[in-house]
Amino acid sequence: xxxxxxxxxxxxxxxxxxxxxxxxxxxxxxxxxxxxxxxxxxxxxxxxxxxxxxxxxxxxxxxxxxxxxxxxxxxxxxxxxxxx
Numbered sequence: 001x002x003x004x005x006x007x008x009x010x011x012x013x014x015x016x017x018x019x020x021x022x023x024x025x026x027x028x029x030x031x032x033x034x035x036x037x038x039x040x041x042x043x044x045x046x047x048x049x050x051x052x053x054x055x056x057x058x059x060x061x062x063x064x065x066x067x068x069x070x071x072x073x074x075x076x077x078x079x080x081x082x083x084x
Contacts, residue, residue, distance in 0.1 A: 007079060008078060009077060011071075011074040011076075014047060014050070015048065015049055015050055017047050018080075018081035019044075019046075019079060020042060020045070020078060021040060021041050021042060022041060022078055022079050024040075024041070025077065026076070034076070037064065038061050038062045039066075039076070045061050054070055055070040056069050
């Protein structure tokens with residue numbers, strides 16, 4: 001069972017898993033765009049779908065669905081939710 005101290009990359013989630021954003025390890029314009037889409041520390045995120053090749057990955061953030069490249073999602077650290 002994951003505890004709050006277990007931080008993983010957002011890119012490792014499978015469809016249906018939920019998490020909370022811990023930190024965003026991106027810089028510049030991409031970081032700003034991620035924050036503007038509502039993905040800030042403490043936000044709940046659900047992995048909706050992974051493409052067959054694994055890239056991109058669709059996530060539900062607040063009331064929106066966003067797609068992120070695997071490389072970008074790997075730089076967003078999360079805590080797994082116990083509700084998946």
